Amino acid sequence: xxxxxxxxxxxxxxxxxxxxxxxxxxxxxxxxxxxxxxxxxxxxxxxxxxxxxxxxxxxxxxxxxxxxxxxxxxxxxxxxxxxxxxxxxxxxxxxxxxxxxxxxxxxxxxxxxxxxxxxxxxxxxxxxxxxxxxxxxxxxxxxxxxxxxxxxxxxxxxxxxxxxxxxxxxxxxxxxxxxxxxxxxxxxxxxxxxxxxxxxxxxxxxxxxxxxxxxxxxxxx
Amino acid sequence: xxxxxxxxxxxxxxxxxxxxxxxxxxxxxxxxxxxxxxxxxxxxxxxxxxxxxxxxxxxxxxxxxxxxxxxxxxxxxxxxxxxxxxxxxxxxxxxxxxxxxxxxxxxxxxxxxxxxxxxxxxxxxxxxxxxxxxxxxxxxxxxxxxxxxxxxxxxxxxxxxxxxxxxxxxxxxxxxxxxxxxxxxxxxxxxxxxxxxxxxxxxxxxxxxxxxxxxxxxxxx
Numbered sequence: 001x002x003x004x005x006x007x008x009x010x011x012x013x014x015x016x017x018x019x020x021x022x023x024x025x026x027x028x029x030x031x032x033x034x035x036x037x038x039x040x041x042x043x044x045x046x047x048x049x050x051x052x053x054x055x056x057x058x059x060x061x062x063x064x065x066x067x068x069x070x071x072x073x074x075x076x077x078x079x080x081x082x083x084x085x086x087x088x089x090x091x092x093x094x095x096x097x098x099x100x101x102x103x104x105x106x107x108x109x110x111x112x113x114x115x116x117x118x119x120x121x122x123x124x125x126x127x128x129x130x131x132x133x134x135x136x137x138x139x140x141x142x143x144x145x146x147x148x149x150x151x152x153x154x155x156x157x158x159x160x161x162x163x164x165x166x167x168x169x170x171x172x173x174x175x176x177x178x179x180x181x182x183x184x185x186x187x188x189x190x191x192x193x194x195x196x197x198x199x200x201x202x203x204x205x206x207x208x209x210x211x212x213x214x215x216x217x218x219x220x221x
Numbered sequence: 222x223x224x225x226x227x228x229x230x231x232x233x234x235x236x237x238x239x240x241x242x243x244x245x246x247x248x249x250x251x252x253x254x255x256x257x258x259x260x261x262x263x264x265x266x267x268x269x270x271x272x273x274x275x276x277x278x279x280x281x282x283x284x285x286x287x288x289x290x291x292x293x294x295x296x297x298x299x300x301x302x303x304x305x306x307x308x309x310x311x312x313x314x315x316x317x318x319x320x321x322x323x324x325x326x327x328x329x330x331x332x333x334x335x336x337x338x339x340x341x342x343x344x345x346x347x348x349x350x351x352x353x354x355x356x357x358x359x360x361x362x363x364x365x366x367x368x369x370x371x372x373x374x375x376x377x378x379x380x381x382x383x384x385x386x387x388x389x390x391x392x393x394x395x396x397x398x399x400x401x402x403x404x405x406x407x408x409x410x411x412x413x414x415x416x417x418x419x420x421x422x423x424x425x426x427x428x429x430x431x432x433x434x435x436x437x438x439x440x441x442x
Contacts, residue, residue, distance in 0.1 A: 185409065
């Protein structure tokens, strides 16, 4: 029984890591598509999102079967319940990458992001891509210093998000309503992407340390 | 054992209904605060959000204990896992109501929504409030016709969301960047609120019918 459980649990962990790798690829390509008005790249992100959704469904079915057939308790149970939640979060991160790509596609052949905000969105792209890459690393290594770095990138995304509003509300802003809308929405997508990364980081910290307070305080690691 | 399980499961259902009632109150007050620039009402929504978060935590702990101590299978297991997911969704709906209230508070004493879009946001407010009220009804009665009505209100929210963009991109739009930002963000909050209502509706349909295809097709009920 135990061997089957361990093997099933390993598969759950592998699925989460695979989802995270796909999210990493999606957010990275979506940001490049956004910044360079690359229609083909944007379309590839949109088309590939179903693969993330599919792993989520398989992973969830596997977790429910695990609960029914293996009836885990204590730490094992916590791992399975956390996996259910992290898969939902990763699925949502994939959706946000798709939303960024949809904005890029919608404005093609123009760039969606007005020149005045390009620098800020390039930094958001970098930070979000790091969040995704670190999420994959965290899920595969459970190295808690990586969790702290995800929190730091999320702080950076929040600050950059504020910068986008400062740009839109500054006296020199003379963009169109469409440009204002796009900056507002894409900024929000990146900001949420960071939040979701932090949600996963805290769940992993909680799984490793068993301590919710510590999970909320990894910023200070 | 079975009696304890039934009693615990009833408590989980009661907690979900209570969360939904609080969400209903929050989104209703947030919309009124937004449309009438009512600072006190906006602040009450923001202050009350923690109560929703608190029920979510208790509910989740109860579900994990239920899984560990009662080791449910089949339908019982499906009910507990669905409750975990629905509580996360209701918590998020509470956050979105809080975000609407925060925009209202941020623009006080002005109204956040420019006059040209007020009519559309009054309709979004009505539709979102109906979604929340119907979610409470669905969770307490499991009447599937209510689920179909939630889908219809979500369709309406999507259409109204498109109307906001049409207004912002129309020739007659002469609002400030702040007004464009607020309409873009609040429109997005309402649109997501409807999506979450549909997510709960489909979970309940799935629990009642055991059929995912039916759950996705309740629009045609």
